[in-house]
Amino acid sequence: MTRGALFWIVVAIVLAALPPLAGALGQPFYIDLVRRMMILAIAATSLNLILGYGGMVSFGHAAYLGLGAYAVGILGFYGVTSGWAQWPVAIGACALVAAAIGAVSIRTSGIYFIMITLAFTQMLYYLGISLEVYGGDDGMRLKSRSTFSGLIDLGNAVSFYYVCLALMLAAIYLTYRIVNSRFGMVLRAARSNEARSRAIGFSPYRYRLTAFVIAGAMCGLAGALYANHTNYITPGLASWVQSGDLMFMVILGGMASTAGPLLGAFALLIAEEILKGWTEHWQVILGPLLVLSVIFFKRGLAGIFRA
Amino acid sequence: MLEVRGLTKSYGALRASDGIDFDVRQGETHAVIGPNGAGKTTFISQLAGDLRPDAGRIVFAGEDVTELRAPRRARKGLARSFQITSVYHEFSALDNVALAVQARLGHSFRFWRDARRDAALREPARRLLDEVGLGARSEVLAASMSHGEHRQLEVAMALALEPRLLLLDEPMAGMGAEESQRMIGFLGTLKARYSIVLVEHDMDAVFRLADRVSVLVYGRVIATGAPEAIRANAEVRAAYLGEES
Numbered sequence: 001m002t003r004g005a006l007f008w009i010v011v012a013i014v015l016a017a018l019p020p021l022a023g024a025l026g027q028p029f030y031i032d033l034v035r036r037m038m039i040l041a042i043a044a045t046s047l048n049l050i051l052g053y054g055g056m057v058s059f060g061h062a063a064y065l066g067l068g069a070y071a072v073g074i075l076g077f078y079g080v081t082s083g084w085a086q087w088p089v090a091i092g093a094c095a096l097v098a099a100a101i102g103a104v105s106i107r108t109s110g111i112y113f114i115m116i117t118l119a120f121t122q123m124l125y126y127l128g129i130s131l132e133v134y135g136g137d138d139g140m141r142l143k144s145r146s147t148f149s150g151l152i153d154l155g156n157a158v159s160f161y162y163v164c165l166a167l168m169l170a171a172i173y174l175t176y177r178i179v180n181s182r183f184g185m186v187l188r189a190a191r192s193n194e195a196r197s198r199a200i201g202f203s204p205y206r207y208r209l210t211a212f213v214i215a216g217a218m219c220g221l222a223g224a225l226y227a228n229h230t231n232y233i234t235p236g237l238a239s240w241v242q243s244g245d246l247m248f249m250v251i252l253g254g255m256a257s258t259a260g261p262l263l264g265a266f267a268l269l270i271a272e273e274i275l276k277g278w279t280e281h282w283q284v285i286l287g288p289l290l291v292l293s294v295i296f297f298k299r300g301l302a303g304i305f306r307a
Numbered sequence: 308m309l310e311v312r313g314l315t316k317s318y319g320a321l322r323a324s325d326g327i328d329f330d331v332r333q334g335e336t337h338a339v340i341g342p343n344g345a346g347k348t349t350f351i352s353q354l355a356g357d358l359r360p361d362a363g364r365i366v367f368a369g370e371d372v373t374e375l376r377a378p379r380r381a382r383k384g385l386a387r388s389f390q391i392t393s394v395y396h397e398f399s400a401l402d403n404v405a406l407a408v409q410a411r412l413g414h415s416f417r418f419w420r421d422a423r424r425d426a427a428l429r430e431p432a433r434r435l436l437d438e439v440g441l442g443a444r445s446e447v448l449a450a451s452m453s454h455g456e457h458r459q460l461e462v463a464m465a466l467a468l469e470p471r472l473l474l475l476d477e478p479m480a481g482m483g484a485e486e487s488q489r490m491i492g493f494l495g496t497l498k499a500r501y502s503i504v505l506v507e508h509d510m511d512a513v514f515r516l517a518d519r520v521s522v523l524v525y526g527r528v529i530a531t532g533a534p535e536a537i538r539a540n541a542e543v544r545a546a547y548l549g550e551e552s
Contacts, residue, residue: 182415182422189406192395199355199393200410200468201381210416 007259007305008169015165019158028157032229035161037269038168039225044249044261045171046218051247052255053179054211055191056106059114060121061246063101064094064216066128066238068223073233074134076143083146083154083224090224091217097124098216102209121238128235139234146228154228164225168262171218176258178214187211188256252293254300263301308333308502309354309472314363316349316526323349324360325526331472336503338513340537341523342546347506348390350523351476354504355387356380368471381410384471388461390480390506396450400441400460403449404432407467432467439463439493455486462493473503479512491515514538522546 015034022030043065050056071090080086101120105113129137145154154160178184190197190204197204227233236242245268253264271289275282297303309331316324323346331337341347352358354365356377365373372380381387395403405428409415412427422428436445439459444452449460458478465473478494479487491512497503498516507513513520514534521531524546530537537543 177421178418180421180423181419182409182417182425182428184418185402185406185409185422186415189395189398192397193393195357195389196393196395196464198357198377199381199387199389200407200464201378202410202415203376203378207415 004258011262012169019161031157031161033269033273035157035164036229037266038164039222039229040246040249040269041262041265042168042171042225043219043222044246044253044265045168045175046215046222047246048250048255048261049175049178049218050208050211050215051250052257052260053184053191054187054208056208056212057114058117059240059247060101060117060243061215061219062238062240062242063121063124064098064219065223065226065242065246066124066235067094067097068220069227069233069237070128070134071220072146072224072227073140073142077134077140081144081147083148086146087221087224091220094220094223095213095217098213099209102212102216106205106208106212118240118243121243122240125235125238125240128238134233137235139232139236142227142231142233145231146224160228167221167225171221172258172262175218183207183210248290252290252300254297254302257300257302259305260300260302263305267301308335308368309504310366311354312364314350314353314365315361316353316358317361322526324353327363327523327526327528329521329528331502331504334502335518336498336505336516338505338507338517338520339523340507340510340513340520345523346526347523348476351387351474351504351506355385355474381468384468385474386465386468386470386472387474388465388476388478390476392454392457392461394449394457394460394464397448399446399448400436400452401429401432401445403460404435404463404467405429407464408432411468435463435467438466440489455482458482458490466497471502473497473501475503476506477508478505479507479509487512
């Protein structure tokens with residue numbers, strides 16, 4: 001068995017064993033915490049597809065987190081609480097918006113790409129703030145969590161946890177398949193050497209745009225999960241701070257690695273949690289820690305695990 | 308095969324290509340020589356579609372390709388190698404060539420199957436690496452290969468496209484004497500199978516490989532002819548060959 005396969009078996013077992021353990025220890029809080037980590041790991045995995053493998057430094061990936069969450073919230077607001085409708089709408093809306101943003105942004109590169117993706121996301125953020133009917137700046141409480149014809153009850157913390165676990169592993173596996181497919185090879189090649197790709201006949205634009213749309217859609221799913229997780233939607237989900245957090249998870253975990261986004265999301269949120277317990281000025285400590293980690297782990301945490 | 312008329316490209320006041328007329332016949336190896344700064348790379352970049360000419364026409368296999376960008380021209384059978392090595396450093400030699408094979412096989416919107424286990428890509432790529440003499444190095448990362456090996460890899464990638472016309476931009480650049488000799492020998496075997504535009508500094512290579520030679524000076528073709536005629540041409544000697552000795 002390869003090291004990579006072993007790593008994933010251990011991860012799956014540990015995460016699957018957590019709810020009964022947390023229950024036995026009388027610490028159900030951990031179920032919530034890890035669920036949040038897994039949801040953000042999905043978002044980071046989707047960002048890794050374009051940032052790590054595609055070389056597209058999107059500083060606006062939180063747009064899809066916010067949009068996915070609002071799709072669930074707004075449909076719920078009008079009485080549509082079925083997840084069978086909400087989640088596909090969240091994914092579809094994000095794919096569409098990603099196609100529009102990507103179609104414009106991917107024509108640029110470097111700092112312009114960073115700024116234009118940021119600008120689009122800020123537009124969506126301010127749109128969220130201006131929508132008074134959905135709570136504006138304050139956001140809005142969900143009337144109910146997404147329902148699945150009585151099959152899955154997201155109100156049950158443990159079932160919701162396993163839904164997130166399954167979807168996270170699926171998202172990671174899907175991304176793994178994509179980046180090693182013919183499509184993924186073209187995407188990575190274009191990042192490695194665009195002139196060479198063009199010379200052998202690939203037009204990178206189409207492949208990048210497709211990856212951008214896939215990443216947006218996948219992050220939309222994370223957004224739908226996040227709305228259910230907090231039971232609350234706010235424009236803050238699409239803020240640039242959130243975009244920065246996602247980028248950091250990917251970089252900290254290790255760009256263009258399968259396990260990187262998961263490791264990065266978990267490490268960042270665990271560090272945050274521990275430091276919050278010590279002091280309310282936790283960001284003052286977290287900042288330098290992150291800087292050091294980037295300096296010393298050039299290939300990210302995944303470089304240590306080689307996964 | 309290839310017909311270029313009145314090709315012009317300026318950078319500010321500098322005319323890098325100044326009304327170039329040029330053609331390549333089927334099966335011919337047509338070399339382009341000229342002193343540094345003569346506009347050789349600018350010229351080949353316009354042939355490949357990486358640069359847009361300001362004026363002029365490029366007709367390839369009976370079709371006007373002047374407006375087509377590089378990827379489209381590559382798919383039509385115009386394959387280039389770069390003067391400055393251009394390979395995928397983070398991929399193995401085999402991956403590099405397999406990507407070129409993949410490019411020839413049409414679109415790559417296939418999202419699931421592992422491309423590295425795809426015999427349709429790997430087998431032709433292995434054969435090409437054998438052909439250019441890199442068979443034993445197929446699993447080595449391009450980043451850790453020598454300069455000479457990069458040049459061989461570039462040629463393998465160009466051949467993977469099964470081109471109708473090869474554009475070789477100084478394939479011997481930066482090679483040692485021994486490597487150069489081997490490369491010249493290898494290009495000699497390609498000559499029989501492909502039409503080639505060879506931009507080269509190495510006079511020995513040019514006179515051994517070329518059927519015709521064009522001399523480019525300050526963006527203009529000052530002479531075209533058989534190698535012996537070029538060697539004898541007084542204007543060429545003054546402009547170029549004289550500087551060599």
